[in-house]
Amino acid sequence: MMRSEQYERVLRYFDRDGDGKISASELSHRLALMGGELKLTEAEVAVESLDSDGDGLLGLEDFIGLMEAGGEEEKMNDLKEAFEMYDVDGNGFISPRELKSMLTKLGEFKSIDECKTMIKRFDLNGDGVISFEEFKLMMQ
Incomplete structure (x- = not known):
């Protein structure tokens, strides 16, 4: 209202x-x-x-x-910026190693196996990495 x-x-x-x-x-x-x-x-x-x-x-x-x-x-631009922060090598995907690195910077310490498990929950095509489309779904 x-x-x-x-x-x-x-x-x-x-x-x-x-x-x-x-x-x-x-x-x-x-x-x-x-x-x-x-x-x-x-x-x-x-x-x-x-x-x-x-x-x-x-x-x-x-x-x-x-x-x-x-x-x-604006939301889409913010999501793209966030995705690019995680996608350290700029290849368009977030790998378990990149996820671990970003989480460590944020003060959250996870093992590579924990990062693989986190990625697996949102990895729709099973390639072991998160694409931008999968990232958008994850962030909703």
Whole structure:
């Protein structure tokens, strides 16, 4: 409930004409006032892609989708950064040795066998290492 109220408040800020929806020009204008830049044609594309009822405007649900889409991208970037910290050799996989090394840096001391067991729980294809896709599942 609280999050929805916050989105409504932000939507009202963007909604210059008070119709409860955001047009492409309102989106472009308000972003410019906030120091951002979104050309009207880019705003039109954004509104068109998020407009769920085809009226050419963003309603509250559409706006929430816009706001939360950025959050998902940020989460994905954070996951990639975390994965890269574990993937010391940069080969796209976390091996038991790399897991042991990172856990040791974090103050958690595990044997190679314990690390192999940890990896086995999330190793969907049985190759003995964790890929980024498996890491994402592990972190959910």
